[in-house]
Amino acid sequence: xxxxxxxxxxxxxxxxxxxxxxxxxxxxxxxxxxxxxxxxxxxxxxxxxxxxxxxxxxxxxxxxxxxxxxxxxxxxxxxxxxxxxxxxxxxxxxxxxxxxxxxxxxxxxxxxxxxxxxxxxxxxxxxxxxxxxxxxxxxxxxxxxxxxxxxxxxxxxxxxxxxxxxxxxxxxxxxxxxxxxxxxxxxxxxxxxxxxxxxxxxxxxxxxxxxxxxxxxxxxxxxxxxxxxxxxxxxxxxxxxxxxxxxxxxxxxxxxxxxxxxxxxxxxxxxxxxxxxxxx
Amino acid sequence: xxxxxxxxxxxxxxxxxxxxxxxxxxxxxxxxxxxxxxxxxxxxxxxxxxxxxxxxxxxxxxxxxxxxxxxxxxxxxxxxxxxxxxxxxxxxxxxxxxxxxxxxxxxxxxxxxxxxxxxxxxxxxxxxxxxxxxxxxxxxxxxxxxxxxxxxxxxxxxxxxxxxxxxxxxxxxxxxxxxxxxxxxxxxxxxxxxxxxxxxxxxxxxxxxxxxxxxxxxxxxxxxxxxxxxxxxxxxxxxxxxxxxxxxxxxxxxxxxxxxxxxxxxxxxxxxxxxxxxxxxxxxxxxxxxxxxxxxxxxxxxxxxxxxxxxxxxxxxxxxxxxxxxxxxxxxxxxxxxxxxxxxxxxxxxxxxxxxxxxxxxxxxxxxxxxxxxxxxxxxxxxxxxxxxxxx
Numbered sequence: 001x002x003x004x005x006x007x008x009x010x011x012x013x014x015x016x017x018x019x020x021x022x023x024x025x026x027x028x029x030x031x032x033x034x035x036x037x038x039x040x041x042x043x044x045x046x047x048x049x050x051x052x053x054x055x056x057x058x059x060x061x062x063x064x065x066x067x068x069x070x071x072x073x074x075x076x077x078x079x080x081x082x083x084x085x086x087x088x089x090x091x092x093x094x095x096x097x098x099x100x101x102x103x104x105x106x107x108x109x110x111x112x113x114x115x116x117x118x119x120x121x122x123x124x125x126x127x128x129x130x131x132x133x134x135x136x137x138x139x140x141x142x143x144x145x146x147x148x149x150x151x152x153x154x155x156x157x158x159x160x161x162x163x164x165x166x167x168x169x170x171x172x173x174x175x176x177x178x179x180x181x182x183x184x185x186x187x188x189x190x191x192x193x194x195x196x197x198x199x200x201x202x203x204x205x206x207x208x209x210x211x212x213x214x215x216x217x218x219x220x221x222x223x224x225x226x227x228x229x230x231x232x233x234x235x236x237x238x239x240x241x242x243x244x245x246x247x248x249x250x251x252x253x254x255x256x257x258x259x260x261x262x263x264x265x266x267x268x269x270x271x272x273x274x275x276x277x278x279x280x
Numbered sequence: 281x282x283x284x285x286x287x288x289x290x291x292x293x294x295x296x297x298x299x300x301x302x303x304x305x306x307x308x309x310x311x312x313x314x315x316x317x318x319x320x321x322x323x324x325x326x327x328x329x330x331x332x333x334x335x336x337x338x339x340x341x342x343x344x345x346x347x348x349x350x351x352x353x354x355x356x357x358x359x360x361x362x363x364x365x366x367x368x369x370x371x372x373x374x375x376x377x378x379x380x381x382x383x384x385x386x387x388x389x390x391x392x393x394x395x396x397x398x399x400x401x402x403x404x405x406x407x408x409x410x411x412x413x414x415x416x417x418x419x420x421x422x423x424x425x426x427x428x429x430x431x432x433x434x435x436x437x438x439x440x441x442x443x444x445x446x447x448x449x450x451x452x453x454x455x456x457x458x459x460x461x462x463x464x465x466x467x468x469x470x471x472x473x474x475x476x477x478x479x480x481x482x483x484x485x486x487x488x489x490x491x492x493x494x495x496x497x498x499x500x501x502x503x504x505x506x507x508x509x510x511x512x513x514x515x516x517x518x519x520x521x522x523x524x525x526x527x528x529x530x531x532x533x534x535x536x537x538x539x540x541x542x543x544x545x546x547x548x549x550x551x552x553x554x555x556x557x558x559x560x561x562x563x564x565x566x567x568x569x570x571x572x573x574x575x576x577x578x579x580x581x582x583x584x585x586x587x588x589x590x591x592x593x594x595x596x597x598x599x600x601x602x603x604x605x606x607x608x609x610x611x612x613x614x615x616x617x618x619x620x621x622x623x624x625x626x627x628x629x630x631x632x633x634x635x636x637x638x639x640x641x642x643x644x645x646x647x648x649x650x651x652x653x654x655x656x657x658x659x660x661x662x663x664x665x666x667x668x669x670x671x672x
Contacts, residue, residue, distance in 0.1 A: 169366035172333050177380040177427070178354040187379070191370045 030255070037248035044244050058249035068250060070222040071230030076257065078140050078226060079208035082147035086204045087197060090155035095185055097156070098163040099171060109160070112153035120150060124217045131218055138220045146214050151204040158203065162196025163189065198265040206258060227254045282344045282434040282467055283309045284330065289339035291322075291329060291491075299325045301491040303339070307435075307469060312461050314482035315471045318514075322491040323471045324363075324439055330469065331437050332356050343434055354383075359428035363440040365420045367412040367427075374399075374408040377426045384431070398430040401460075418449050425460070435467040442477065454480060475515050479503070487511050509661035512558050512654060518594070520558045521628045524658065528552050532655075536579045539650050555664065558654035561594070564630035567645035575650035583644045584627065593636050595644060597628040 036044065037058050039051040046052065062068050097105055127146060128137070136142035166189060174184040190197065215226040222230075231250045234243040284307040292298035299322045307313045315323040328334040330341060332353035341349040348356050359380070368376050377398055381391045399405045402422040412420060421441060428436055441457070442450045458481055461468050472478055478485045479499040487494040487502065487510070495507045499515075506512035512520050526533050531540040534557055567578065582598035630646055638644050655664040 167364065167366065169362050169364045170368065172328075172353075173360070173362055173366035173368075173427075174379075175333065175353045176331055176358065176360045178383040178431075180354065183383060188368055 033248045033251050036245060037252050039245060041245055058245040059253070061246050062249045062253065065234075065246075067222055067225070067230045067233065068227075071225050071227045072253070074140070074222070074224055075209060075226040075228075075254070078143050078147070078224070079205050081140065081144045082151065082208040083201050083205045085144060086148045086151045086155050087159075087201050090152055090159050090200060091185070091190065091193075091197065093152075094156050094159035094163050095189060098160050099168070109157070112156050116150070116153035116157075118150075120146075120213055124213060127214075128217055137218060138224050140224055142218050143208075143211075143214055143224060143226070146218075147204070147208040147211065151207050154207075155200040155204055158200040159193065159196050162193045162199075166192050202262060202265055205261060209254075209258060283307065284435060284467065284469070285340075285342040285345075286326075286330070287340045287342070289326070289329060289341065290337050291325060291334060292337050298337075298491050300329065300336075303491075303493055305486060305493065305496065307467060310465045310467055312458070312468050312470065312481055312483045314478045314485040315469065315488060316473065316475060316478040316482075316485055316514075317488035317494075319473055321488040323473075323488050326488070327360075327437050327439055327469060327471045330435075331358050331360050357431075357433050358435045358437055359431055359433040360437040361421075361424045361428050361439065361441045363443060365412075365424040365444070367420060367423055369412050372409050372411055373404060373415070373423050373426075376412070376423055377404075377430050380427060380431045394430050395426075398426040401429075402426045417445050418453065421445060421453060425457075429460075429464065429466075435469065436461075438468065438470045440472055441470075442472075443474075457481065475517065479515070487514060489514075505663075506654070507663055509556060509558070509656045509663075512656070512663070516560055518561055518629045518631075520560050520654070522656075523557045523559070523628070524554070525557045526552070526554050532557070532653075534577065536581070537577050539575065539577050539653070554658035556656040556658050556661075558656060559628075559648055559652065561629045561631035563648050563652035564595075564632065564646045565648070566632055566636055567647050573649050576647040577650065577653065579646045579648070580643060581628070581646070583638045583640055583642055586638050586640050588634065591634045593632045593634055593638060595630045595632060595638050597630060597644070597646075 032049070035049060035051055038054045038056070039046075040053060040055050040057065043052050093108075096102075097109060123146070131137040131142050136145070170188055170192070171184055174188045175181075179187065209226075210228060211226070212228045212232070215229045216232070219225045219229065225233075227250065231247055231254070234246050234250070286303055286305040286307075289300055289303040290298055291300040301322075303326065315326060317323050325334055329336055329349075332348070332351060332355075336349050339349070340347055343356070343358075368379065371379065374395055377395045378391050381394060386394075395408075396405075399408055402425055404419070404422055404426055407415060407419060412423065415423065421444070424441070442453055445453060454477060461481075470477075470481060482499055484497060485499055485502055486496045489510050494514075495502055495511045497505075502511055503515050506515065509522070513522065523534055523536065525535070529552075531538055532555070564579075579597070583595050584598045585596040587594040632638070656662065657664055
């Protein structure tokens with residue numbers, strides 16, 4: 001073995017060790033929660049990382065709860081709606097910003113960014129009053145609207161960055177081939193911007209899925225209460241018992257859809273989609 | 281297929297110099313028409329204006345007598361091949377070619393048969409299910425052609441379609457393109473900066489510079505009878521030699537010799553003016569005893585450099601023989617305004633037969649028939665007419 005290959009092996013070893021450390025750091029809390037969720041109530045404070053006996057009792061409790069399944073349904077519905085309602089208009093807006101030159105284009109982008117930076121906590125109070133007056137309090141729409149408003153700028157920015165990587169010649173070719181602007185977006189631009197669309201969709205979905213602030217302030221019953229809030233409202237079987245196991249189980253349940261979503265979308269988030277379009 | 285007329289077409293941006301300046305052209309039905317010029321001359325802009333990707337500032341575009349300049353590209357029924365080919369990377373070759381037909385709402389069977397016909401014509405059948413990323417440059421070029429011709433459009437517009445190919449493939453594709461155009465009888469407008477492509481492909485050629493048409497005509501006509509200095513300098517490789525000179529009492533006085541009055545076209549007698557003399561390299565002949573015609577410019581110069589290419593020999597003549605001052609409005613000034621191909625310091629190049637042997641550094645005696653000498657106004661660059669003879 002020459003010195004060079006051993007040095008390379010050492011480098012690879014170091015790299016692997018560093019990656020392991022990062023993964024362990026990121027996943028340890030998750031593993032801890034999974035472990036907690038599988039423990040029997042009596043073992044919760046045993047200080048062991050692995051449960052002594054595995055039980056699904058906590059999960060059973062969570063799904064037998066009247067609140068939780070409704071909250072899960074609310075979360076799925078509200079987050080999905082917010083994602084669609086945010087990403088579709090964002091795609092149109094981003095396409096227009098990137099491809100058309102109209103006055104105030106930069107202002108629009110800067111304005112969008114400013115909205116994204118706006119502290120949500122500042123608008124929760126007024127929204128509470130407004131929503132009650134408008135009858136939007138404790139409805140799906142009442143949560144979808146603020147989620148869309150806050151994620152739209154992010155989606156526009158993500159998508160315009162993607163659209164910019166698509167050669168303008170492709171738009172022009174499509175127009176000459178007989179496509180309307182909408183058909184160009186539908187058949188040529190959107191398929192090529194799929195990684196961007198999925199990225200934006202995931203970001204919006206996760207924002208809506210994890211939001212606690214709006215969900216806690218703008219809902220009051222299981223008509224619209226989402227999972228993060230529902231978890232906070234968990235109570236133990238007695239006043240003196242912390243529902244730790246149930247909270248852990250609910251947390252695992254609420255994390256799973258996001259993981260599934262990301263894994264599913266990851267296959268679409270590949271680079272090099274535009275290879276072969278021009279030159280080469 | 282269609283006749284395309286441009287009338288007073290202009291395109292400019294506020295405060296800027298016009299990109300297209302009052303262009304009037306008629307492209308005949310079934311014609312292979314070339315737009316050629318140096319980069320930035322507006323030729324691609326003109327093509328984009330014809331297809332509808334650029335709006336006009338003024339003027340009209342008509343196809344078979346119908347105004348189209350207000351129409352969207354999709355309603356003009358023209359096909360375009362982009363310099364980059366602009367293939368849709370997420371579609372297979374088959375889907376790429378079928379795309380315009382799909383948009384036109386044709387039935388599936390019709391689409392399939394048309395795609396098959398185009399694929400056969402362009403030898404794409406074997407690669408129909410590949411994506412563009414897996415194609416070679418030549419294959420991509422053919423797919424772009426296929427996507428254009430499958431629609432049977434009124435006209436084909438090609439924007440430097442060969443510039444991304446290597447030299448060998450370019451020559452091959454060039455002749456294929458010419459055959460294809462002949463077979464389809466299609467109206468084609470072809471943009472290039474390459475004068476060889478312009479000369480070999482075009483039925484007619486329009487030479488553009490600075491957004492203006494310099495001259496329109498058959499390649500031979502443009503080469504033989506350029507209307508101005510720009511056209512003369514643009515066509516031909518190596519380019520026309522340009523030498524500052526003046527007309528006075530003695531005749532045409534060049535730094536390398538004098539031509540007497542009798543050889544000059546009528547109408548120059550008695551005039552005194554600064555001119556530019558243009559001599560194409562192939563019009564130099566090696567002087568032997570008593571064989572030059574009566575009206576000839578005789579030159580004796582040092583062979584600064586010799587390039588022997590087998591069939592021909594290029595001889596660079598020493599610049600020191602041409603040391604007459606250019607005078608006001610001389611060639612240097614003109615060159616700046618006209619073309620980068622013309623510079624006052626450019627060496628004079630003579631093209632001799634490959635059998636001629638010239639040693640570097642040795643003196644060489646040449647002659648040029650007065651008939652083959654071009655005269656341009658030293659200030660405007662316009663060909664002084666009539667040219668010595670209408671060359672054919």
